[in-house]
Amino acid sequence: xxxxxxxxxxxxxxxFQTLKKEELEYMQKFKVGELxxxxxxxxxxxxxxxxxxxxxxxxxxxxxxxxxxxxxxxINFVFxxxxxxxxxxxxGEMGHSVEARTQMRLCVFNRSEFFxxxxxxxxxxxxLTWLAAMEEHFLGETLATVGQRSALxxxxxxxxxxxxxxxxxxxxxxxxxxxxxxxxxxxxxLGLSLVHTNKTLGRLxxxxxxxxxxxxxxxxxxxxxxxxxxxxxxxxQPRPFL
Amino acid sequence: xxxxxxxxxxxxxxxFQTLKKEELEYMQKFKVGELxxxxxxxxxxxxxxxxxxxxxxxxxxxxxxxxxxxxxxxINFVFxxxxxxxxxxxxGEMGHSVEARTQMRLCVFNRSEFFxxxxxxxxxxxxLTWLAAMEEHFLGETLATVGQRSALxxxxxxxxxxxxxxxxxxxxxxxxxxxxxxxxxxxxxLGLSLVHTNKTLGRLxxxxxxxxxxxxxxxxxxxxxxxxxxxxxxxxQPRPFL
DNA sequence: CGCTGCATTGATGAGTGTCAAAATTGGTGG
DNA sequence: CCACCAATTTTGACACTCATCAATGCAGCG
Numbered sequence: 052x053x054x055x056x057x058x059x060x061x062x063x064x065x066x067f068q069t070l071k072k073e074e075l076e077y078m079q080k081f082k083v084g085e086l087x088x089x090x091x092x093x094x095x096x097x098x099x100x101x102x103x104x105x106x107x108x109x110x111x112x113x114x115x116x117x118x119x120x121x122x123x124x125x126i127n128f129v130f131x132x133x134x135x136x137x138x139x140x141x142x143g144e145m146g147h148s149v150e151a152r153t154q155m156r157l158c159v160f161n162r163s164e165f166f167x168x169x170x171x172x173x174x175x176x177x178x179l180t181w182l183a184a185m186e187e188h189f190l191g192e193t194l195a196t197v198g199q200r201s202a203l204x205x206x207x208x209x210x211x212x213x214x215x216x217x218x219x220x221x222x223x224x225x226x227x228x229x230x231x232x233x234x235x236x237x238x239x240x241l242g243l244s245l246v247h248t249n250k251t252l253g254r255l256x257x258x259x260x261x262x263x264x265x266x267x268x269x270x271x272x273x274x275x276x277x278x279x280x281x282x283x284x285x286x287x288q289p290r291p292f293l
Numbered sequence: 294x295x296x297x298x299x300x301x302x303x304x305x306x307x308x309f310q311t312l313k314k315e316e317l318e319y320m321q322k323f324k325v326g327e328l329x330x331x332x333x334x335x336x337x338x339x340x341x342x343x344x345x346x347x348x349x350x351x352x353x354x355x356x357x358x359x360x361x362x363x364x365x366x367x368i369n370f371v372f373x374x375x376x377x378x379x380x381x382x383x384x385g386e387m388g389h390s391v392e393a394r395t396q397m398r399l400c401v402f403n404r405s406e407f408f409x410x411x412x413x414x415x416x417x418x419x420x421l422t423w424l425a426a427m428e429e430h431f432l433g434e435t436l437a438t439v440g441q442r443s444a445l446x447x448x449x450x451x452x453x454x455x456x457x458x459x460x461x462x463x464x465x466x467x468x469x470x471x472x473x474x475x476x477x478x479x480x481x482x483l484g485l486s487l488v489h490t491n492k493t494l495g496r497l498x499x500x501x502x503x504x505x506x507x508x509x510x511x512x513x514x515x516x517x518x519x520x521x522x523x524x525x526x527x528x529x530q531p532r533p534f535l
Numbered sequence: 536c537g538c539t540g541c542a543t544t545g546a547t548g549a550g551t552g553t554c555a556a557a558a559t560t561g562g563t564g565g
Numbered sequence: 566c567c568a569c570c571a572a573t574t575t576t577g578a579c580a581c582t583c584a585t586c587a588a589t590g591c592a593g594c595g
Binding site: 492507 | 572574575576
């Protein structure tokens, strides 16, 4: 028995734009079920053409692209409200894998109805494109980080970004955010080695700015952390979701 | 006097899916004019909310994100058929700047009619989202390159990618592609220093794989270049355009 | 209680950045 | 047609960030 869209847990959160009753009814038709997965479960595989698309209702995951050498690049961290499978749905092939890192509940949509979705619900199609543009925006920023920032700056940047996402979702208590990600994930997200990431985290901790170990991100001085990261602290704005 | 969509130069090219007469008429209503710009002209500025969106009819440009330090990250190279301003149109703010590098002709659309576009022409809205997904796919691959590949691999990868784009557009003669981009641009695209980029290009040239100087990319051995780049050579597939 | 995964630390070296300058190219005006 | 200038490419020397290798510590868990 799945949750009715009417009671969608995402629609309550400040982080997201509120859907009207009417829109929720639209989505109800499009929704074909719910999927619950355990940590470590692959949700979508790089290169695959999955028949299904998802919106994350709860839990966290990770997007990563695997190279033939065995190395991997973390593309992004997956939080509630994220849409998964856009590339599979449109291009017919995922550019990266998505894996659950905690228990997750996913809202399942059917790829085959994807186009009718555009035909019948232009507002929602617009929102979908909005999300795609947001993702593109974020990836550009990430690219600039990996390409241009030093290890210290890059890690500070990642901490700020993730902290703010967690904050918007109400996951922060005492400037502390529990996450299912390790230092290895941070390293793979920023193109750094694990060892160097660890030592750089140590420097940020010494400076009393922030720390990240044992799957806990703690921010002590957001302002100065953002300063080190050479980034602006922008207020969070509610975004659409599907 | 602008070109009628009916005679759109892009619609002739193999690189793109052919639009039906009907669809061309749709686009004609959406098109508000044409813009011709000289090399060096900024088309969209990072952080701005431009009222206009563009499709590149001819010429080349560059997307780049500027950091506060003065460093910059090249996000992508802009070729004919590319859509410019998605982020401005939807998010209200560009994550990067776009600058002309040759003379360019741009097809101009109006941001204010953007939503009606979704309402009235779902097929075209679908194509737009397709393009957004493609861009996201490409950025993920770029991120993996900058994060995980060595300088030699990264440069080889960039050469393969750009060469294949040029090929699809019929711009290659004698395995040679004239481009408005310098070694500095390559360096900024891959997060490398200019000097190291130059020396690495020298190594690829020594190995008789490829060369890039004086704004000319020459590929001598695509197979082995792709090998060095650790990437698969995928056949090009026609894509939509707006 | 011995795994296994994760965090931490030290030693060493390769890859890449930075600095400086020369060589080359292309464009422009006299 | 030549001289000059700006942009780009190329080269050499050197410094340093960051990767790699190796080992230890530490906590959770079957």
